[in-house]
Amino acid sequence: MSDVTATSTAADYLVRAENVSRMYPDGHVTALVDVSLAVRRGQYTAIVGPSGGGKSTLLNLLGALDVPTSGRVLFEEQPLSATADLDRLRARKIGFVFQSFHLLPTLTALENVQIPMFEGPRLSASQRASKAGQLLVAVGLSHRATHLPKQMSVGERQRTAIARALANDPMLLLADEPTGNLDSQVGGEILDLFDRLHRDRSMTLIVITHSAEIARRAQQIITLRDGRIVSNESVADFLSDADATTVE
């Protein structure tokens, strides 16, 4: 078991980027330049680096929300450019968590969590509701099920958004500065939640962060600056958190 990291085969990769560049034509900005990386199944990856470095751009490409100007992204070793239905891929295999939550303001927590289920495996209205209820329990929010986003604290909103991201049992969870709008204590609780998802559900996590604390929990830390990867540190599974490299 201990040599898995050393002899990873292609089948172990959930998502890969090969020489990916992304230019935004409107601003003549090259947000990513020739970026290559690989994320193994069940791996916890942190993307760090200064603002404007291209982190969100990279995450959007990995999440099939955007297409690269050159290079390619592979999901389960399938190039995204050859994948017919990217909506379906996003709906069923990827969960997204955003810095500013992006919940629907007119729906309750329980209803927000059900939104992705309309694109997931066929469920009845009551099955959707009970599954959403279980997810809210999993994120510790069962007592807030009938609350609207504006009636919840920011931490509770982000938990709701995480429950929503898990609605269709994705294999990959992408989070763009998930604690960026939270104070450190609430942010820490969200990070604990990510840890549990990683540990208990073997979820593959890619998390953009400014926080050294998240980075410390990750197994792979990618630093982006001016659209280029300036460092990619892998922390072996058997190393304890305390021994992991701290960035920034």
Next chain:
Amino acid sequence: MRFITIAWKNLAGRPLRSSLTVMGLAIAVAAAMVLIGVSQGFERSFLNLYNERGDLVVQHAGGVMQLSSSIDEKLGPRIQGLPGVRQVIGGLADLVALEQFDLFAVIVNGWDPDCPVLTDVTIVSGRRLRQGDRGRVMIGKLLADNTGRQVGDKIEIYAQEFEIIGIFESSSIYDSGAIFMLLEELQRLMDRPGQVTGYLVRATGLDDPRAVNELKQRIELLDPHISAVTVPEFVHNYAHIRVGRASAWIISTIAVTLSVIGMLNTMIMSVLERSGEIGTLRAIGWRKSRVMWLVLCESVLLSIGAAIVGVTLAILGVRMLRYWPPVTGFVEGNIPMSVIVSAFMAALLIGILGALLPAYRAAQLRPVEAMRHQ
């Protein structure tokens, strides 16, 4: 949660905009319904009135305004002599204003004392007109109610005082709002001695179109200046009815067009305002078609709301119109079911048409950009 719940909550979450949109569309729907309903009701009650009394209408050939048509009253007995003709009713009609009561289009009919119209109406109080009743009139129950006049009161018509000697009831709303006087007197007042507006001819054996045409030709042979048409033809082509019908449709078309534009505006605004939310839906995997359905559902929900409110407004509106003096006697108190069904269909159509472009716009939103600009 059902899909429709999301659409519903989006609308309920913006109560002011949703209710304003519903009200705007409802008023357009109601206005169109009242106009079309009134014009159809007008036509139908006109048809009933004439159908009760005859099969053919004889009037001056080429006349556009039937009220000003004039035919010699000596023609009546000659039509009566034709084979199959059972009854000929000749009368003179005019429209007068009763300004003191704010009534601007009251029908005045002149009949012979033995005319079936006079003898068939039910007297509610007073008595029927008879030979030699100069300066006297009978008035319909609705007109009596609207003017508060009773038997024995005076009423001023053509700048002359007339005594009301009877109040009558009739199944026709036109008669109920009308004034009846003797033919001779109305001929004198209108300065049309020996003339009638037209004849209503009741005949037997008109079961097939050939027999109808034959009788028409026989009547027209009596005098080169007259024409005979069936009652439905007459009513359909009656100038006032045609103008009424045309204006009702034109105004309704304008109202519907404005509503489509209004709905378009509301839905475009709501899509643009929610581009971040829509971008999120797309980001977490909603297909374009599902986003389009959401916009369409919202618009159709608004339309259904507007149809319900609009139909209610229209029904109340028409009931109230019946008691509005200027149109008293011309408006029936009911909107036909067919008009209500059409109103629902029109509202749905407005909802769908008004949502097509916004739905398309919503589906075209690129998730990353939409969320970035929120």
